[in-house]
Amino acid sequence: MKNIRTIGIVTLMVVALALTSYYIFENQKNSYDQTVTSQESPETEISDNPDQNSEVENHQTLSIEEIKDQTCLPAQKLTNNKEDNLLQFLNTPSENAALSGIQSISTNTAHDFEVYGSKEGTSYALDNEGRVFIWGSGINISYPRLMTEFPKVKEMAGGFILSEDNDIWYLNWDWGLRKPVVLPKIVTSLSNIKEMKEVNYSDLYVLTENGKVFLIEGSYGDPSGEEFEMIEVKGLENIEQIYISNDLLFAQKSDGTLWKVSQYTEDDKDQTAVRVIIPEKVVNVSEGVDYAKTFIQLESGNWVSYKHGNDQNEEPIISPLENMSDDLIKIVHNKHGVIALKKDGTVWGWGDENYNLVPDQNQTVEEPIQIQELHNIVDVQMGAHHVLVLNEQGEVYSWGNNMNGQLGRFPLTYDQFRTIGSFNDNIEQIIPVIPSMNRPYSFFVFNKGEVWGITSELDIERFQFNSEIDHMTMFYYDLAVLTKEGNIIFRDFNEECTLLKFNRPIKKINGSLLQIEEGNLYKLILKENGKGFEIKGVNFAKESLQHINLQDIKQLEDFPILMIVTEDGKLFYESEMQGEDMVILKQLEDISPIQEIKTMERAYFHSFFDNDSSEPIGLAIDKDRNVYLLDLNLDNTGKGRIIIKSNMQLDKIVDNISSFTGSLWIKDTGEFQDQLYQEIKYDSVVENPEEIVLAESNYSYFIEGPGLHYHVIVMENGDMKILGDNPFLFYNYTAQIGKVLIE
Known part of the structure; x- marks a missing residue:
């Protein structure tokens, strides 16, 4: 197929790019994203050698002692009582109204939009009034959206719509606008359409009342709809029903024989059916994307498993399927699971533990088990990673993977600042956590000497330390806290802690950048083997010495390069390395006095340091509330994370700013814009922007x-608001059974 081949070429390009990115990432990871092993490291100390650093100011000697497993206690999960908790969440999406009055459901069949690294899926529902709802990957929305572009609809097959006038319409995706585009009707020469089956996004098999089958072949992404072509399938007459399973069309003839045709042929125009040799008449065939097997029901009521060979021309293996009841009326499947519907309206499943396709099972289920939550079910549909079922009352249930909103129950994104909860106190810090399957937290919060974690399950946990805490930061991907004694505790996601004791108290910390009481600066890094820490000195270029008072430093920033801001508004940035153990800071001259700087999250810069590059890294605000874009230029070829030379410049972009973060600015009028994504226009404002505290x-x-x-903001009244992707769903896409909802 034309569209599949195009996608294949693009996929190869994406894989090549991904492998290159992976190589870059792994090289960086080896140098600074290591887990410290459980051991006590010898003391490390650094002092300046005046002969080597003649252009910079001398340092005090700083040494560290590393102590493992001395300071951590298990996190304390809090109750939901208002008096005990830090944050009260607002109503959950499950309290929305359920989608109802539905007569049929559908998902994209075949590969279900599966692309490299993503768990895609699109869902459809047709109501009793002939209206179509759609949600999921195709339009990147989280809840069913009513489509108003068609006349009254009587049947769906994935992205194809059959009107009561017997016209076929096709839903095509405009990826620039991220919304569905309805193309003109594409088939007018066929009449008396009996059944439709989608295969591979933009292709459709159609069965007519006179028993003939046609392939309507399209071009995925064609904005005009003019490239659709109709091909009659040879060898198929007197067909009563058609099925799609594993990229094969199965056609059941009136005499009970079963025929098949592969969509993939050397000649796209060669659609010729061949008979499947089965000893009995066939009455039913499963549908799905398993790539290995299809289930076939015989006239006797028994089911057999039809296993495909690696070669399409290879003779398939047909074997009886044990423990398969003859009262099963429909089976759907994908790579990871099988869902079956019985005559009594119960639903049964088996398969592996991926994506919760067999609910509440954490291991492979070899034999069918009943899904207890479901009763009076009349239809089941399965995408590549999710399941839809329809009950007698016209309600739709979903479960499985929800990476692209295919379950229709959870908000994937917020296109305006949405209040998700309210803190019971005025918190001092909030840090978004870089997500991982092994990191259950979405946010860390610091308040009155206590550190809290907000999990992806919306649980609140209090971290317990044996020391009083001054403030918190992230050291690469782990939580780090500064104690009142001036030491640092690292807490990893296995609840293991490392205490770093310094011979001189640490006054401030942001990531890897430290300042001691005397004012001197140091950079803390992991050793290349990940076993222990070492310190690099931080000093100033000779021409900048006269402009810096170490006690006047008010802000430290450590990523993507070291930067500091002083009380009088001077900005110094990491300009080069001197030797292997000294970082040199240089003043950015001829700028307005800077009040604060904010950079993007460190995961944004994974490939930034590999070659010569120029890239915006964040925003700066001056004392007159003007915002500037921080542009960094690197001369860094082949040296990875080590800075060879860098230059920075500020470009004014907007004035009258109330707040800013990353590359987002919020004006005192409440208007806001992400400078990196100017193509995204927001039609809402932030109310009372002067009340933003974090x-x-x-x-x-x-x-x-x-x-x-x-982006996350916290208001004076404690409200926590989020704009953009829902942080509580990341790496937490799999969901149990629930009703599809209307937002």
Whole structure:
């Protein structure tokens, strides 16, 4: 098929790019994203050698002692009582109205939009009034959206719509606008259409009342709809029903024989059916995307498993399927599970533990088990990673993977600042956490000497330390806290802690950048083997020495390069390395006095340091509330994370700013814009922007799958608002059974 081949070429290009990115990421990871092993490291100390650093100011000697497993206690999960909890969440999406009055359901068949690293899926519902609802990957929305572009509809097959006038319409996706585009009717020469089956996004098999079958072949993404072509399938007459399973069309003739045709042929025009040799008449065939087997029901009521060979021309293996009841009326399947519907309206399933396709099972289920939550079910449909079922009352249930909103129950994104909860106190810090399957937290919160974690399940946990805490930061991907004694505790996601004791108290910390009481700066890094820490000195270029008072430093920033801001508004940035143990800071001259700087999340910069590059890294605000874009230029070829040379410049972009974070600015009028994504226009405003007390951002982009990009603000009254991707769904896409909802 034309569209599949095009997608295949694009996929190869994406894989090549991803492998390159993965190589870059792994090289960086080896140098700074290591887990510290459980051991006590010898003391490490650094002092300046005046002969080597003649252009910079001398340092005090700083040494560290590393102590493992001395300071951590298990996190304390809090109750939902208002008096005990830090954050009260607002009503959950499950309290929305359920989608109802539905007569049929559908999902995209075949590969279900599966692309590299993503778990895609699109869902459809047709109501009793002939209206179509759609949600999921095709339009990137989280709840069913009513489509008003068609006349009254009588049947759906994935992205194809059959009107009561017997016209076929096709839903095509405009990926620029991220919304469905309805194309003109594409088939007018066929009449008396009996049944439709979608295969591979933009292709459709049609069965007519006179028993003939046609392939309507399209071009995925064609904005005009003019490239659709109709081909009659040879060898198929007197067909009563058609099925799609594993990229094969199965056609059941009136005499009970079963025929098949592969969509993939050397000649796209060669659609010729061949008979499947089965000893009995066939009455039913399963549908899905398993790539290995199809289930066939015989006239006797028994089911057999039809296993495909690796070669399409290879003779298939047909074997009886044990423990398969003859009262099963429909079976759907994908790579990971099988769902079966019985005559009594119960639903049964078996398969592996992936995506919760067999609910509440954490291991492979070899034999069918009943899904107890479901009764009076009249239809089941299965995408590549999710399941839809319809009950007698016209309600739709879903479960499985929800990475692209295919379950229709959870908000994937917020296109305006949405209040999700309210803190019971005025918190001091909030840090978005870079997500991982092994990291259950979405946010860390610091308030009155206590550190809290907000999990993806919306649980609140209090972290317990044996020391009083001054403030918190992230050291690469782990939580780090500064104690009142001036030491640092690292807490990883296995609840293991490492205490770093310094011979001189640490006054401030942000990531890897430290300042001691005397004012001197140091950079803390993991050793290349990940076993222990070492310190690099931080000093100033000779021409900048006269402009810096170490006690006047008010802000530290450590990523993507070291930067500091002083009380009088001077900005210094990491300009080069001197030797292997000294970082040199240089003043950015001829700028307005800077009040504060904010950079994007560290995951945004994974590939930034590999070659010569120029890239915006964040925003700066001056004392007159003007905002500037921070542009960094690197001369860094082949040196990875080590800075060879860098230059920075500020470009004014907007004035009258109330707040900012990452690359997002919010004006005193409440208007806001993300400078990196200017093509996204927001039609809402932030109410009372002068009451914003905290603002943070997360820009996490990975080799495969979707990224995570959002902003969080906290207001004076404690309200927590989020704009962008829903942080509580990332790496938590799999959901149990629930009703599809209307937003």
